[in-house]
Amino acid sequence: MALVTVDQDLCDREGACIDSCPHSLLLRGPDGIPVTRAGAETLCIRCGQCVSICAKGALVNHFLEGQEFLEKAALNRGADPLTYAMKTRRSVRAFQARPVDKAVFKELFDVVRFAPSGNNAQKLWWIVTLEREGTRHLAELALQWMRRTYYPDSLDEVWTGDADPVLRGAPHLVLCCAPEDYRWAGTDSAIALTHLDLLAVSRGLGTCWSGIFLRALEGWPPLAEALNLPSGQRVFGGLMLGYPRHDYRLVPPRKPSAVDWR
Numbered sequence: 380m381a382l383v384t385v386d387q388d389l390c391d392r393e394g395a396c397i398d399s400c401p402h403s404l405l406l407r408g409p410d411g412i413p414v415t416r417a418g419a420e421t422l423c424i425r426c427g428q429c430v431s432i433c434a435k436g437a438l439v440n441h442f443l444e445g446q447e448f449l450e451k452a453a454l455n456r457g458a459d460p461l462t463y464a465m466k467t468r469r470s471v472r473a474f475q476a477r478p479v480d481k482a483v484f485k486e487l488f489d490v491v492r493f494a495p496s497g498n499n500a501q502k503l504w505w506i507v508t509l510e511r512e513g514t515r516h517l518a519e520l521a522l523q524w525m526r527r528t529y530y531p532d533s534l535d536e537v538w539t540g541d542a543d544p545v546l547r548g549a550p551h552l553v554l555c556c557a558p559e560d561y562r563w564a565g566t567d568s569a570i571a572l573t574h575l576d577l578l579a580v581s582r583g584l585g586t587c588w589s590g591i592f593l594r595a596l597e598g599w600p601p602l603a604e605a606l607n608l609p610s611g612q613r614v615f616g617g618l619m620l621g622y623p624r625h626d627y628r629l630v631p632p633r634k635p636s637a638v639d640w641r
């Protein structure tokens with residue numbers, strides 16, 4: 380069975396589903412209707428982005444058929460904005476070209492500094508690329524590593540021209556850094572990045588965790604050289620960030636929380 384079915388009459392041919400798939404499993408067909416690439420059934424991570432982002436409700440992902448997608452518009456944003464943000468934030472993989480003002484970043488970091496830290500150590504610091512060219516340069520270095528490691532040949536038909544599979548054309552990359560020997564660096568950075576992630580959503584921004592970039596950073600010395608971190612410091616996490624190109628109509632299904640009540 381095909382991974383997705385697209386209603387040709389409903390499809391607006393905007394390609395939002397194509398832009399949003401983490402593994403680029405959807406391609407633009409000759410008539411603009413999305414088609415799946417070879418091996419899509421085994422690579423799909425059931426994230427539900429393709430269904431949730433379709434403004435017209437034209438796409439069915441058969442792995443997720445029968446599961447509950449929530450209507451974003453039916454959630455009460457005003458009554459509980461934090462719950463709303465936590466349910467509706469998505470990994471954004473298609474960004475507008477317009478940059479985020481430095482003043483907006485400053486305001487975000489002025490809030491994120493209130494995040495908890497182990498023993499109140501407050502050892503985190505940040506790298507932010509303010510220019511798209513700088514972000515792009517880092518993405519290209521990471522792509523060199525990606526091509527040498529796990530980038531399958533089948534992606535050549537997807538990632539052509541100046542397409543960016545690492546940072547997805549985001550105008551900005553935010554990296555969270557800490558001393559490499561600090562015990563709670565991983566935990567503190569995950570907390571701070573999560574605060575930043577949700578806060579960014581509340582400001583109309585979109586983010587995506589940059590795991591591929593982090594892996595490239597560990598495995599590709601030219602990338603580490605380009606970042607030029609002070610001795611003894613390490614990057615513990617990062618987010619791509621910018622203004623999203625598409626909106627999501629639905630919230631994709633997730634497993635219920637597994638709780639062992641004692």
Ligand SMILES: Cc1cc2nc3c(=O)[nH]c(=O)nc-3n(C[C@H](O)[C@H](O)[C@H](O)COP(=O)(O)O)c2cc1C
Binds near residue numbers: 469588591
């Ligand atoms: C630690 C971590 C690393 C991630 N790295 C990437 C990445 O490099 N590229 C990407 O497109 N998505 C990345 N993601 C996003 C996940 O694929 C995404 O969170 C998941 O599919 C759920 O989708 P949602 O965030 O829209 O709910 C990462 C997420 C996390 C938590």
Ligand code: SF4
Binds near residue numbers: 422425426428430440
């Ligand atoms: S569910 Fe996620 S991984 Fe699977 S096709 Fe849709 S967007 Fe791609």
